[in-house]
Amino acid sequence: MTGSDPYGRAIHDHQRGKRERPLLERNGDETREHPIERFYFTGFSGSEWIESVFDGPLLDIGAGAGRHALYFQERFETVAIDVSERLVKTMRERGVEDARCVDMFALGETFGRDRFCSAFSYGTQVGLAGSMDGLRRFLADLAFVTTPEARTVLDAYDPNHKGAIDLLGYRADPTPGLAYRLYWFEYDGDVSEPLLFRLFSPNRFQEAAIGTGWRVTEIRREPEEGHHYRALLTKP
Template sequence: MLAHQRDEPGRLTYRDGADVQDGSVERFYFSSPDSWDRETTEVLERLADREPILDVGCGAGKHLLWWAERDVDAVGVDVSPYAVLTARERFEVRGIPERSGEDAERGLENVLVGDMAELPVSTGAFGAVHAVGTQLGLGGSLAGIRDLLAEFARVTDDAGVAVVDNYDPTGLDEEFFGYRSDPRDGIAHRCFHLEFERERSDGSRERAVGRTLHFLLCSPARLRETTIGTPWRIRDVARADGTAHYRAVLEKQR
């Protein structure tokens, strides 16, 4: 992301054994709102009514920028310092100022480095959590997803809303990149790692290999199971036409 932002040559790929897929940095992290599907924009608009918003796994900050340009209060968190630096540079290029006043005093910047399992923000500080990119699956198990939902509940107020997404395994097969089956109904797994290569100015090549990522894929019915023991209930589930991908809107039970 940072190399792309600074217009430096490089290539990102996803690898699962001999299978390779292009990382599509431009499409995944720098796409313009004009290319987004209607459902994406509707979700962002819906959450705008519940500001302040915490964008978990914000990447290069494309959704943060959308909200900022509409004067919606939103803060991003990403585990990657380079993703956070990318988002901050994009804010600077767009002329969006850093936070001031009480937010600055509390160390609450526009974009923060942090793990979604232990978010670096205060309890009850946000009206909504936005966590898309199927990162909820990084919980690795139904219990792990439940723990993440509990953390999202901690950082939101009593009327909190959360938007998460995943792939429904009942609509997938072995052709899906990184797919791993599971004997349980509505459960599967996805595993791959990222590789980045680029040429340095001296002509030598640089290569970085990330750790293997394990995503738990679960159906909406299984996701409902994970809300047991948390303050959340699923309000809506929306599916992209012809795909196994879905978004779920969760609301706190009153």
Template sequence: MLDYQRGGLRGVCEYVDGAERTDAHVAEHYFTPPTEWSDEWRSLLDSLAGPVLDVGCGAGQHTLFLQADREVVAVDVSPRAVETARDAGVDDARVMDMFALDFPRDRFRSALVNGTQLGLAGSFAGVRSFLSDLAAVTDDSGVAVVDSYDPTRLDADSFFGHRPDPRRGVARRAFHVEYRREEDGEAVREVGRTVTFLLFSPERLADAVVGTQWRVADVHRGDDAYYRAVLETR
């Protein structure tokens, strides 16, 4: 992301799962301009009242859109992602683990948890724990936008990194990122840690929020298995 922000990738960035590889689509995932977003996505983002917490902000593309007319705080566990976001013009980007949010109670009105970040919680107990922490830093009228892939609509054979689960509406995804480039005439290979995402259908998400301060207020589906859900405090 930082290389792309500062002039473009100097090599090849891929998702890797065993012997399988696929392009990481850095430009598409982190640098698509708002003019190329769907009207529905822009409207959903625009509906988030400030102050907004952008969890797992990446290169900061959504924060930049939102901060035009409201306060936004962007956090990411990756120092280089935060550096990229600051380079791009994000006003307030901080290195912070989403599972250790360090903010006062009721600090935010809205939260954006985009990029299937919620699945990093690893289990439904983990999802509940994270959402409880998120509720603590959002006020009584809090709204959160989260996303995932619906395993009941996935083509498991073509979905990269797919791991089956015996439970209906549940699956996992696992891969790591490799960035290969040349630097001063020498080959450089950077390998990230393996990340595993819990994937769940909207129905299973509704089950997961039971016992938290949230309810699933709306679900925005695309043409494929991907969807976004709007959570509201009860």
């Protein structure tokens, strides 16, 4: 987030018990309340699949309020990053041991080669790569900072699934397997810059991974939201 950061401010206010207004997602006249408590402050208990994938050191990308980092740091070294300084402050207040203000699209400028054994990003932030080329650059950057045996899990929305059209700010694209999503946040009079996400189908995700050092080896969909999926990427 940049500028006034209503997103980070609302979550930080919630952490301190000072939030009196909702955090809103807006697209034109359409408005929805962002579920802060459910998304960021419920406990994370892991899963058999996730436990089998990750090993430390782990890079938690776009870590938000540190929900996942708090769980994983009890098992191995975990570095939690977010572009919002307020969210980094929130994570530290909640007990995240290594929370840093880092742009996920500048990993190679921040960390050395082979720094992490696994990586995780939950929240569909990878869509902010904006294009197939942007996704390729991000994956190549991520490959640089992870070991040759590393595995990563990234989540995204599948524009080919019928449920995607119900996403706030959904924009269709004639290109197969691609779409856009555009919306912004508003909190207590502050309005964020518009956020433009590129939506990639699993096949498009696999296509973008070619030549980056990664390949998509498994896709898992959320049981109640088939358009929301997690992609497991491994190195050939």
